Amino acid sequence: MREMTYLEAxxxxxxxxxxxxxxxxxxxxDIARLGGAFGVTAGFRDRFGDDRVVDTPIAETAxxxxxxxxxxxxxxxxxxMQFIDFISCGFDQxxxxxATFRYRSGGQVSMPIVVRGPSGGYVGGSLYxxxxxxxxxYHVPGLKIALPATAEDxxxxxxxxxxxxxxxxxxxxxxxxxxxxxxxxxxxxxxxVPLGEASIPRKGDDLTIVTYGAMVHFALxxxxxxxxxxxxVEVIDLRTIKPLDMKTVLESVxxxxxxxxxxxxxxxxxxxxxxAARIAEEAFMDLDAPIARVxxxxxxxxxxxxLEKYVLPSVDEIIExxxxxxxx
Numbered sequence: 001m002r003e004m005t006y007l008e009a010x011x012x013x014x015x016x017x018x019x020x021x022x023x024x025x026x027x028x029x030d031i032a033r034l035g036g037a038f039g040v041t042a043g044f045r046d047r048f049g050d051d052r053v054v055d056t057p058i059a060e061t062a063x064x065x066x067x068x069x070x071x072x073x074x075x076x077x078x079x080x081m082q083f084i085d086f087i088s089c090g091f092d093q094x095x096x097x098x099a100t101f102r103y104r105s106g107g108q109v110s111m112p113i114v115v116r117g118p119s120g121g122y123v124g125g126s127l128y129x130x131x132x133x134x135x136x137x138y139h140v141p142g143l144k145i146a147l148p149a150t151a152e153d154x155x156x157x158x159x160x161x162x163x164x165x166x167x168x169x170x171x172x173x174x175x176x177x178x179x180x181x182x183x184x185x186x187x188x189x190x191x192x193v194p195l196g197e198a199s200i201p202r203k204g205d206d207l208t209i210v211t212y213g214a215m216v217h218f219a220l221x222x223x224x225x226x227x228x229x230x231x232x233v234e235v236i237d238l239r240t241i242k243p244l245d246m247k248t249v250l251e252s253v254x255x256x257x258x259x260x261x262x263x264x265x266x267x268x269x270x271x272x273x274x275x276a277a278r279i280a281e282e283a284f285m286d287l288d289a290p291i292a293r294v295x296x297x298x299x300x301x302x303x304x305x306x307l308e309k310y311v312l313p314s315v316d317e318i319i320e321x322x323x324x325x326x327x328x
Contacts, residue, residue, distance in 0.1 A: 001183040006176045009151040009184055010116075011040050013158035014078060016187050018048055021076060024162055027054040028063060028080030037082050038118060038177060060090035067113045068098050076162060081117030084171060085131045090115075098167040099142035111142075114161045116170035119147075120214055120264055121312050123175055126303035132213070132265040132296075137169055138241055138274070144195055145242040147171040149216035151182025153239055156193030164195060173214040180217070196243030200252070204234035207258035207325050210249055210275060212238040215262050215313065222318035231326050241271055249275070250283050257288040258325045264313060267295035289328035292321050 004012060018024045025048075026041055032055040035042030045053040056063050060081060067077035081087045087094065094115065101111045121130035137143050144166055148154040154172065161168035185191040201216065202223050209219045216237045223233035234252050238245060253259045259279060261272035276291040299311045 001185060003181055004151055004155075004184050005178050006148075006151045006154050006172075006180050006182070007038060007040060007178055009155035009182060010158055010172060011042070012184065013155045014041070014162070015044070015047075017159060017162045018044070018052065023074060024076045024078065025052040025054065025070070026078045026080065027056055027066060029056055029058055029082045031055060031080050036080060038174070041080070060086050061093055064090040064093035064098065064113075064115060067115070068093060068101065068111070071111050071113050072101065072109050076112045078114040078116060078162060081115065083129045084117035084119040085128050087115065087117065087169075091136075094137065094143070094167070094169075095140045099140050102166065103142060110165035111167050112162075112165045113167045114158075114170055115167070116158075116172060118174035118177070119171040120173040120175055121301045121308060122214070124303060124305060124308065125174070125301070127300050130301035130308075132171075132263075134169070134171060134241060135265055135269055135271050138271050142166065143242060144168040144240065145171070146195060146240045147173070147213040148239060149176070149213055149237050151180060152184060153193050153199070153237075155182075155184050156191050157195065157239065160192050160195050163192075168195070171213065175214050176217075193239065195240050196245055198239055198245035198248040199237045200234065200248070201237055202233065202235040204232040204256065206232040206256055207260065207322060208234045208236060208249075208252040208256045209260045209262055209318070209322070210236045210238065211262040212241060213264060215264055218313065218315050218318060219262055221315045222322060225315070225319055226322055229323075231322060233322060244275070246278055246282070249279065253279055253283045254286045257286055258328070259287070260292040260294060260318070260321055260325060262294045262313065262318060264296055266298045267293055268298050270295050289325050292325055294318055294321050
């Protein structure tokens, strides 16, 4: 085992996949000479050269478009968005080109692209450096979406994403980059976390919290506090939202009979609404309380710390919602 931060786990996974497969290469703004804004690709240029570690202009459309062309010709590009917020500049290439390519070719052309980058708030990044808008892409067939919460999952999911033959959007929560650590298996074990399999980091009996990304840690903190009130909380870490592991979610709901869906993105139009609808469709008779949702307010993320805390979900809000569910 190797102890690593969340960021180091992502870096190591990319490095090992480039060592394993010469078709894997990385491209993005400042990733070669600078090593990326957060240092994820530091040292890559010296090891793999300019042909496989490519600095690009500040042009997300071109970055994703170049990755599409390379993938269509048999390469496995990993495209970095310096901040995932700016994937909106390459939106057309993601949803109308990369996502549809395999379908339009009748399955003849694979599209093994990873588009990765730092996402989320709680770091004082303000408007264009704090967004969490996975719901934009959740609606699009042909895409996969990974949002790891732990260093181990960041490592294993990245390896799975690089090897997948479909476009994968990989959300790396910047709040977690250097705050959490994990034990990463040696390369010889070829450790992979399959896309589409949730985990249960905490078992419980009274209510279920379904979440992903940084919110997993908020949910675990809330569950620990609620334990002092004799409220037993089960936490489900989805790990990926496409594919979505509803089997694990439904099994938990049928056990606890109460459920909260938690995500950092704004509540309106968020992924939580779809998950709640699926639970209602498939497990309505198992519920002893209405499905609860905790999410960000319908606002952009402010720069000022007190306002950021007001807009984004908090442990206190999760605890209060859980109390209401438990009493219902």
